[in-house]
Amino acid sequence: xxxxxxxxxxxxxxxxxxxxxxxxxxxxxxxxxxxxxxxxxxxxxxxxxxxxxxxxxxxxxxxxxxxxxxxxxxxxxxxxxxxxxxxxxxxxxxxxxxxxxxxxxxxxxxxxxxxxxxxxxxxxxxxxxxxxxxxxxxxxxxxxxxxxxxxxxxxxxxxxxxxxxxxxxxxxxxxxxxxxxxxxxxxxxxxxxxxxxxxxxxxxxxxxxxxxxxxxxxxxxxxxxxxxxxxxxxxxxxxxxxxxxxxxxxxxxxxxxxxxxxxxxxxxxxxxxxxxxxxxxxxxxxxxxxxxxxxxxxxxxxxxxxxxxxxxxxxxxxxxxxxx
Amino acid sequence: xxxxxxxxxxxxxxxxxxxxxxxxxxxxxxxxxxxxxxxxxxxxxxxxxxxxxxxxxxxxxxxxxxxxxxxxxxxxxxxxxxxxxxxxxxxxxxxxxxxxxxxxxxxxxxxxxxxxxxxxxxxxxxxxxxxxxxxxxxxxxxxxxxxxxxxxxxxxxxxxxxxxxxxxxxxxxxxxxxxxxxxxxxxxxxxxxxxxxxxxxxxxxxxxxxxxxxxxxxxxxxxxxxxxxxxxxxxxxxxxxxxxxxxxxxxxxxxxxxxxxxxxxxxxxxxxxxxxxxxxxxxxxxxxxxxxxxxxxxxxxxxxxxxxxxxxxxxxxxxxxxxxxxxxxxxxxxxxxxxxx
Numbered sequence: 001x002x003x004x005x006x007x008x009x010x011x012x013x014x015x016x017x018x019x020x021x022x023x024x025x026x027x028x029x030x031x032x033x034x035x036x037x038x039x040x041x042x043x044x045x046x047x048x049x050x051x052x053x054x055x056x057x058x059x060x061x062x063x064x065x066x067x068x069x070x071x072x073x074x075x076x077x078x079x080x081x082x083x084x085x086x087x088x089x090x091x092x093x094x095x096x097x098x099x100x101x102x103x104x105x106x107x108x109x110x111x112x113x114x115x116x117x118x119x120x121x122x123x124x125x126x127x128x129x130x131x132x133x134x135x136x137x138x139x140x141x142x143x144x145x146x147x148x149x150x151x152x153x154x155x156x157x158x159x160x161x162x163x164x165x166x167x168x169x170x171x172x173x174x175x176x177x178x179x180x181x182x183x184x185x186x187x188x189x190x191x192x193x194x195x196x197x198x199x200x201x202x203x204x205x206x207x208x209x210x211x212x213x214x215x216x217x218x219x220x221x222x223x224x225x226x227x228x229x230x231x232x233x234x235x236x237x238x239x240x241x242x243x244x245x246x247x248x249x250x251x252x253x254x255x256x257x258x259x260x261x262x263x264x265x266x267x268x269x270x271x272x273x274x275x276x277x278x279x280x281x282x283x284x285x286x287x288x289x290x291x292x293x294x295x296x297x298x299x300x301x302x303x304x305x306x307x308x309x310x311x312x313x314x315x316x317x318x319x320x321x322x323x324x
Numbered sequence: 325x326x327x328x329x330x331x332x333x334x335x336x337x338x339x340x341x342x343x344x345x346x347x348x349x350x351x352x353x354x355x356x357x358x359x360x361x362x363x364x365x366x367x368x369x370x371x372x373x374x375x376x377x378x379x380x381x382x383x384x385x386x387x388x389x390x391x392x393x394x395x396x397x398x399x400x401x402x403x404x405x406x407x408x409x410x411x412x413x414x415x416x417x418x419x420x421x422x423x424x425x426x427x428x429x430x431x432x433x434x435x436x437x438x439x440x441x442x443x444x445x446x447x448x449x450x451x452x453x454x455x456x457x458x459x460x461x462x463x464x465x466x467x468x469x470x471x472x473x474x475x476x477x478x479x480x481x482x483x484x485x486x487x488x489x490x491x492x493x494x495x496x497x498x499x500x501x502x503x504x505x506x507x508x509x510x511x512x513x514x515x516x517x518x519x520x521x522x523x524x525x526x527x528x529x530x531x532x533x534x535x536x537x538x539x540x541x542x543x544x545x546x547x548x549x550x551x552x553x554x555x556x557x558x559x560x561x562x563x564x565x566x567x568x569x570x571x572x573x574x575x576x577x578x579x580x581x582x583x584x585x586x587x588x589x590x591x592x593x594x595x596x597x598x599x600x601x602x603x604x605x606x607x608x609x610x611x612x613x614x615x616x617x618x619x620x621x622x623x624x625x626x627x628x629x630x631x632x633x634x635x636x637x638x639x640x641x642x643x644x645x646x647x648x649x650x651x652x653x654x655x656x657x658x659x660x661x662x663x664x665x
Contacts, residue, residue: 057569059565059568059569083574087571087572087573087574088571089571090568090569090570090571091570091571092571095569095570096566096569096570098562098565098566098569100562103561103562103563104562104563104565104566105563105566106563106566106567106581106585107563107585107659107661108584108585108658108659108660108661109580109581109584117567117572117576117580118570118571118572121570121571121572121573121576122571153660153661155660155661166566169566169570170569170570172570173570173571
C-alpha cells in the first residue's frame, strides 16, 4: 500500500451490555484500507465481522459501546463524532449494503422516492433533478427500463432486483468506501454472480474501496485483494488473498482454508473447524480466543496477547505458535 | 386508489347488514329484560289506577308477546321509523338527528385532540426509549387506563370550574346570553364560524374544552401506547438501519421512514378508540349536561323509554360499522401491500 490509508481501524474494542452480562464483541481489531482496495473480512457467524463494519460507520445499536481504540477516516478520528457529523459521512464518503435486500428497503416507499431521499439528503437537488438522477442510478446497476421502475415498490421486485436497488442507493452519493455485508446471502447462485460482477465493475469504474463481509471463502477469494480473518471478535490474520488462502499462518485460518469444499469433497471428507466460538460474555476469555479450539495451543496463549507474526508472502498472523 | 374498488365498499356494507340485524334483536330483547314497567312509569298521575295502567299498556303494545313487539318494531325500521320517545313525544329519529351533531362535535374534537397529543408523544418516546419523556408517557398511559372518563370529567370540573374558575359553567354547548347562529351543520363551532359570530364561537370553543379534554385523556392512553410500541418495532427494522447508513436526516427517518410504516397499527387502534368513544360518550355527556345522543339514551334508559335506547344503540352500531370500513380503507391507503379482497 503506497497511498495514505482511506480507513484505519486501530485496536478497536467494542462491548455490548446485555442482561446476560457484557459481551466483548470486538477485541483490539486493527486494519487499514487504501483507496480503491477490496478487503474481504471472513470468519464464521458470530465472529464480529458485521459488528466491526457497523462500528466503522457508527451504526452499532444502543447497547454497543466502543471500549477502546480508534477509527480514522482519511486520517481523522471519526469514532467520537456526533450523529450529525456522522450523517454527513454516511452516503458521500462511506455507504453500506446488507443481506436480505428486500428487508433493507422501505417496504411502503417507491424505490424512486427512496433514491431521491438519499440524493437530496446530501445534495441540493430539486425533485425533477433527483428523479432523473435516480433513474440514471438504476440504469447504472443495470435495471431494465429504469424510468418505469422508479414507481415500483420493493415487494414488486425480485430479491436480486432489490439488491441492485440497494446498490444504487448506496452508490447514489459516490462514496469512497462501500461496505457490503453478506450482499449475496439468500440470492440464488446465478444472481449472486451477477451481483458480485456488478459490484466489482462499479467499484473499479469509480475507484471505490470495498469491504466485503462474507462467510463464503470462495467468494472472498474470487473478489478481494486482501483478506482479514476474524474469530470471536479478534482479527487473527490479514494479508494478500493468495497468501492467506495458500499459506495461512494462524491455525484458525488454516482450518478455515481446509474447510472449503473442492470438487472431490464429499460429506465424509469435508473438513470442519472443530469446536465452537467461545462465550464472549465469559469473564475469563483466553488472551487468544481460539486457544480453546486450537490443536497447538500453549499455556501462554491463554494469558498473553499473541504477537503479530509476519509471513513470507506478506500475511500477518496474531499467534504464539504460527504454522508454516 | 385503483386498488380500492367501489365493489369492495358495497360488499362490506352488505356484510354489515347481519351485524346490524343482530344488534336490533339483541338490544330489543335486552331492554325488555330490564326490571321496569314503562306503562306504570308513565301512568304516574294521581288519578291513575290499575285499569288506566292496563289501558296504557295496551295502547303502547306492551301487552303483546316480545316476538310480536319485535315484528312491529322491525316493520317500522324497514319503513325508516325508529319509533317514538315517550319522554319527548317526538319520533326517535328526529330526536337523534337533532342531538347527533352535538355528540359528533364533542367526539371529533376529543379524538382530534387525543391524536394530536398522542402521536407526537409516542414518536418522541420511541425515539428516546428510557428517557424522562418515555417514562412520562408510560405514566400518562397507565393513568388514562386507570381513570374512568366520568371521574376525570368531575375532577376537571372541580379543578377548572369550581376552584380556578377558568372554565365556563358545564351546563350547555353555547352561551345563552349571546346571539346564536343559524344551524347549518349542527356543529356549533362551524356554524358560528360560518356566521362570523366570533363571540359565540369563542364561547362554544370554551365550553368544548373540558368535555373534549376529558374524553381525550381517556383516548390518549391506548393511542400513545400503540404509537410508541409500533414505532419501537419499526425503528429496529432493517430499512431504518439502511436509512441511517445512507445518511438520511433524523427527522426524515423518524417521520417518513418509521412513522409511516407504524401507521397501520396506529390507525387501527385509532378506529377502535373512536368507536369506543362514541359509547363512552354517554357518561361524559351526562356529567357535562351535553345535549348529545349519549345523555339522551341515558335519560331514556332511566325512564324505561325503550325506543330511544334501541335507536341509540342502532345508531352507534351503524357508526361502528362505517368506522371499521373507513379504517380498512385508510390502512390500504397507508400500505401498498395491503390488499382489499
